[in-house]
Amino acid sequence: MPIFRSHILVCGGTGCSSSGSQDVQKVLRDEIAKRNLDKEILVVQTGCHGMCEMGPIVVVYPEGTFYCRVQASDVPELVGEHIVKGRPVQRLLYSVPEDASRVPFYKDIPFYGKQHRIALKNCGYINPDNIEEYIARGGYEGLGKALTSMTSAQVIDEVKASGLRGRGGGGFPTGLKWSFAAKSPGPKKYVICNADEGDPGAFMDRSLIEGDPHAIIEGMMIGAYAIGADEGYVYCRAEYPLAIERLKTAIAQAEEFGLMGTDVLGTGFNFTLHIKEGAGAFVCGEETALMGSIEGRRGMPMPRPPFPAVHGLWGKPTNINNVETWANVAQIIVNGGAWYASMGTEKSKGTKVFALTGKVKHTGLVEVPMGITLREIIFDIGGGILNDRKFKAVQIGGPSGGCLTEEHLDLPVSYESLTGAGAIMGSGGMVVMDEDNCMVDVAKFFLEFTQRESCGKCVPCREGTKHMLLLLEKITSGRGTMEDISTLEQLAEMVREMSLCGLGQTAPNPVITTLRYFRDEYEAHIRDKRCPSHACTALLRYEIDPETCKRCGLCAKNCPVSCISGSRQEPYRIDQEKCIRCGTCFQKCPFGAIGKN
């Protein structure tokens, strides 16, 4: 095998691909070939590094030099300077927001400093389309160990000992779940990977499949061995074409290498894996709805019990876990449950991947040990609030989650602590908000989502969320009454108590927590007809201060509805009746004469 002195890793995740990494990769390969370096420099496409905002990301090894926002036009310089002459291209290195100093190496970037990557171990480090790179990193060792030296009961015990809990949001102990399916009698059982990631802003499942598909496959096979299944499904939404493509390649390679199919590793264990593309309904992330969808029925939840472990896919015992849960399994088997349990808090073990978005300096995927504080995630890893504004709240757990405030910043993150504060772990979405975000508007946004995604089967969810949304719309448009708040509270409680599945049961969470922590904002909307964050357009009022106005007429010229009048002699004024509150005049005025209220 020829020796490549340097590997250039180009991120090929969805994030970096959409910012042009495919072009970068092509130009890079051409440039390397043109300079006759293709015998000593290898270009590798990898999965996601998590720092998608800085993409396309290119990492040059062995040094581990981390380049951000590399464009195709930067490639000749990068090759000529770094690869040929050994001089890193300073302007493309990561720049620290505080002092604009450049950080050359991957490992020194603060974003990665506090992370502990287990599920994401291989993401951004290996070529996901090459099974040999996965094997080189110890891949399929877990499966080998389980199949050749452990009984299925021992595998379940090891997972129980690890303390791993469902990473899709429920937080149910994985080992225990497996033991139910294992106990169910029957020759035919199934394992399912839930990759129906639907939370706005969450993309860890997609990145995991795109960056390390074999880890999911290996985890599923270990699970199948543990419960006695020989067939599996990955339920992945069709909106993730790249993930599906990588998964298909991975399955084909595993079969080709004899790691999937009949008599795996000569142990008599058989396994086949199918991919089911979902049409993207949020409710299909609920396990009974998901199985219905695989069977070809409409995705609607069913009352439980019977639980899938007893009566699952096509009536057979079935075990469903989320992508991130499966991704942890192989490493738990290789390193032992005690190793995994040594990280995290008393009841929440190991690490969790969060999708950090919103008003933080660094958005992206971060994997942190459980028990880390929100402050560390948002300020140390995320770099703090964008434009150094004031932190207001963080919405955790997606549309079913809740908003936490400044007082929760030092809360150690775990399933229990988040639930206690009114949020949920959920799939791990984390939306950071600053003082410009109106909390009533935020609650409305998330409720709009769950309301739209409600399957309509049960009345509390179908009608309850609809009426809650109508009330929120009433409040944000300035027509609310104080009574609406108590009606909202009653409805929220009812929907939570009476809905059939998790979607409805958690849908009121954003409303409940914002009412708990930001009640004064609701009251301001109702009593003062005012939005304290100036976010609700219906309650906004733009006015021109006649003293500051220099009568330049820029506002009037730019107003799309021509509601501003005035002249060189007359100060300009806005006709409030006609104003659509678009804010154009506010942005255009060079003298700051227009006030927002």
Place this chain on the structure above:
Amino acid sequence: MTNKIRTLDDLRRIREASTDLTSARSKGRASIVVGMGTCGIAAGAREVMTAALQELEKRNIHDVSVTTTGCIGMCQQEPLVDVIAPGMGRITYGLVTPEDMAAIVAEHIVNGHIVERLVIGRAD
């Protein structure tokens, strides 16, 4: 199919054979740094680097990294090669020819003996 994995030993064998795929993504046990500024290239650093890679390949050594660096200001001594190996600090060799490079790999990297006749600088 030569790569068919039928036993755990097959898996281990493939793992062994595959480690080289990603070995260049870690620093390795030792590293060779070739000066590739304009001065270095003019003095023949390109050939020296190729010699280093060929020698490593010939000896089937995959855990030694080979990188480049810019001009360090001692242009009359180019091609300059630094070798960093555990316990021996950073040794700078000057006026290195491709033949010298092969000797450096054999002596310094493999046998752990510094090639004294070519040394022009040492650092920890």
